[in-house]
Amino acid sequence: MTPPDFSFSLTGQDGHARAGLLRTAHGEVPTPCFMAVGTAGTVKAMTADAVRATGTRVVLGNTYHLMLRPTAERVARLGGLHKMMDWPGPILTDSGGFQIMSLAKLRKLEEKGVTFRSHIDGTAHELTPERATEIQHLLDATITMQLDECTKFPATHHEALESMELSLRWARRSRDAFVKRPGYGQFGIMQGNVFEDLRRRSAAALVELDFEGYAIGGLAVGEGQETMFEVLDYCTDFLPARKPRYLMGVGTPDDLLGAVARGVDMFDCVMPTRAGRTARAFTSNGIFNMRNARFQDDARPLDESCACTACTRHTRAYLHHLFRCEEMLGPILLTTHNLTYYQTVMQGARKAILDQNYESYCADVRGNWQRGPDA
Amino acid sequence: MTPPDFSFSLTGQDGHARAGLLRTAHGEVPTPCFMAVGTAGTVKAMTADAVRATGTRVVLGNTYHLMLRPTAERVARLGGLHKMMDWPGPILTDSGGFQIMSLAKLRKLEEKGVTFRSHIDGTAHELTPERATEIQHLLDATITMQLDECTKFPATHHEALESMELSLRWARRSRDAFVKRPGYGQFGIMQGNVFEDLRRRSAAALVELDFEGYAIGGLAVGEGQETMFEVLDYCTDFLPARKPRYLMGVGTPDDLLGAVARGVDMFDCVMPTRAGRTARAFTSNGIFNMRNARFQDDARPLDESCACTACTRHTRAYLHHLFRCEEMLGPILLTTHNLTYYQTVMQGARKAILDQNYESYCADVRGNWQRGPDA
Numbered sequence: 001m002t003p004p005d006f007s008f009s010l011t012g013q014d015g016h017a018r019a020g021l022l023r024t025a026h027g028e029v030p031t032p033c034f035m036a037v038g039t040a041g042t043v044k045a046m047t048a049d050a051v052r053a054t055g056t057r058v059v060l061g062n063t064y065h066l067m068l069r070p071t072a073e074r075v076a077r078l079g080g081l082h083k084m085m086d087w088p089g090p091i092l093t094d095s096g097g098f099q100i101m102s103l104a105k106l107r108k109l110e111e112k113g114v115t116f117r118s119h120i121d122g123t124a125h126e127l128t129p130e131r132a133t134e135i136q137h138l139l140d141a142t143i144t145m146q147l148d149e150c151t152k153f154p155a156t157h158h159e160a161l162e163s164m165e166l167s168l169r170w171a172r173r174s175r176d177a178f179v180k181r182p183g184y185g186q187f188g189i190m191q192g193n194v195f196e197d198l199r200r201r202s203a204a205a206l207v208e209l210d211f212e213g214y215a216i217g218g219l220a221v222g223e224g225q226e227t228m229f230e231v232l233d234y235c236t237d238f239l240p241a242r243k244p245r246y247l248m249g250v251g252t253p254d255d256l257l258g259a260v261a262r263g264v265d266m267f268d269c270v271m272p273t274r275a276g277r278t279a280r281a282f283t284s285n286g287i288f289n290m291r292n293a294r295f296q297d298d299a300r301p302l303d304e305s306c307a308c309t310a311c312t313r314h315t316r317a318y319l320h321h322l323f324r325c326e327e328m329l330g331p332i333l334l335t336t337h338n339l340t341y342y343q344t345v346m347q348g349a350r351k352a353i354l355d356q357n358y359e360s361y362c363a364d365v366r367g368n369w370q371r372g373p374d375a
Numbered sequence: 376m377t378p379p380d381f382s383f384s385l386t387g388q389d390g391h392a393r394a395g396l397l398r399t400a401h402g403e404v405p406t407p408c409f410m411a412v413g414t415a416g417t418v419k420a421m422t423a424d425a426v427r428a429t430g431t432r433v434v435l436g437n438t439y440h441l442m443l444r445p446t447a448e449r450v451a452r453l454g455g456l457h458k459m460m461d462w463p464g465p466i467l468t469d470s471g472g473f474q475i476m477s478l479a480k481l482r483k484l485e486e487k488g489v490t491f492r493s494h495i496d497g498t499a500h501e502l503t504p505e506r507a508t509e510i511q512h513l514l515d516a517t518i519t520m521q522l523d524e525c526t527k528f529p530a531t532h533h534e535a536l537e538s539m540e541l542s543l544r545w546a547r548r549s550r551d552a553f554v555k556r557p558g559y560g561q562f563g564i565m566q567g568n569v570f571e572d573l574r575r576r577s578a579a580a581l582v583e584l585d586f587e588g589y590a591i592g593g594l595a596v597g598e599g600q601e602t603m604f605e606v607l608d609y610c611t612d613f614l615p616a617r618k619p620r621y622l623m624g625v626g627t628p629d630d631l632l633g634a635v636a637r638g639v640d641m642f643d644c645v646m647p648t649r650a651g652r653t654a655r656a657f658t659s660n661g662i663f664n665m666r667n668a669r670f671q672d673d674a675r676p677l678d679e680s681c682a683c684t685a686c687t688r689h690t691r692a693y694l695h696h697l698f699r700c701e702e703m704l705g706p707i708l709l710t711t712h713n714l715t716y717y718q719t720v721m722q723g724a725r726k727a728i729l730d731q732n733y734e735s736y737c738a739d740v741r742g743n744w745q746r747g748p749d750a
Contacts, residue, residue: 042704070696078692086688299453313461317453321445329417
């Protein structure tokens, strides 16, 4: 059976908010969707079955981390990331562009690419647009990202222009290096910081390269939600309606609702998984810190409206106890819950868009966050 | 429906090795059986569903740890340990006697009981036979253990005698404090170190108290396997045939096979779970250290004959990668495997006893351990 071509179709729209369906070699993904971060080939604290049970349809892998350990060639020898992780569904891999910013002290940036000093053992690793694309091919990524430079914030217009233009030149080289395969896609990454003219130029040039989808990069890097929403207010319109739009590294459930309202289809963020390891619970009644002593005798479920294992089988008091004792089951259960909550919010958003009541859905969800743990 | 009375029946015997069935208020347990340690109300790194999937039928809780956090009264308010942990099956709780030895520097031992300085915050906690029994009642333990003093090794005959006699006086007080309930039981603990006369006297006195089962305490404390087996060679005969026999804190799969051969029915040990967190794999081909670089390209399953998630969904190379990256999924998967392996060995032992070929079963299992990872 030939895998379907990589495609995206809109199934509904409500204002700027879109519901869609992404088809890939590794299965279909209803959008809007939240993708779980699996940096080193594992969504932290979760078996693949546990990730699936949260409703997650796409996981992320990180080029930078996987090229250091276990190496892209080794993943390829093991049959690719899907097989290695026991994740037959779609996998999106970032290109290492984010680490150009986050590991600024450990890298040398040149026209041809970037050289990292490994944060593990100090060895040098070169990442060019061609090599980043090849690595993602070796990983068998369903969705490959171009190599880009994620511009720091704040940046001057001149710095943002130079950086955006470098990312564009790398976009062309990444696109040339990408081996098209049925059901696989490559996304270009719009840069331009908070400057509308740069975002417009970046998008226009990327669209000429005809990527299978477009990411909005360089946001959620310290500019704050208000500024991020201002940028999204104009920049999604620069992207073609019939291609998926992916806002990289975002965010809180509130960020997701706001970005969907502005026409974004896909998200990834470490927030639900990282918070799950540090006792922060995202719930329909707001964000709780499970270490708080207020929960020590609280026999209620973490979130009554949630169907996950943490909420249907255990109490807040037990979660509190597990985190106090630094038991691994605390992170396991709370990561399960947080991912389930994110997916529940996204599923609700999709339904609301199809039902043409996205605005009131957001108002309800946001209103409920005000209720707090004693609701 | 009235729960069945707590009972034990032998279903088979091969030499001294016994197959049996334990009936409790929380379900039946075929023996020989290995019980998974869940010190603080969680089998480390495992959801309750994951523990069940390994074939584990009984989990342990620790009186000392649970009385400190979350406290026995709090567990009772939360409906007991079964409900708190999502473990409706049988739970055995130790009495704190082991900590009298292991936390020797943090406790004061007197006739009436022991006072611990909490290893967490230094607060004082008194544990008498009566209080240890009450705590286990509050926890809703299916099987309550008497408070005992686990004698250190080595000990002189005089020290072992004094300690054993203290444990006997505590046994009487524990038995008096135990509230009999249908399907619940209390085990006495034989002490006497490596001295046959003391073991005999301890057992005889305990049997007069008519416990629902008997534990063999004070072994696996540094005496070595050979000495442990020598003690077991005589001391199981001091216990009534129609009651379950539980060897506390033991051990390796080899220890288990040897102890079953000597008439032991029940075991607990941190070994499979602790090893699972430190990259040591118990397999049908022997013990492997998954951090070893020999596994970095090894695309084979950890143990071909094992049906657990780690073995059916992943490769040795992936497990190696997870431990190198210190990803939580490494401990999760390897704990899953190690517990599954222990249960598989116990299920095989039971079948072999019923089939009257226990000796050849042990020879096969032990022979296979010599094959190593390249078998």
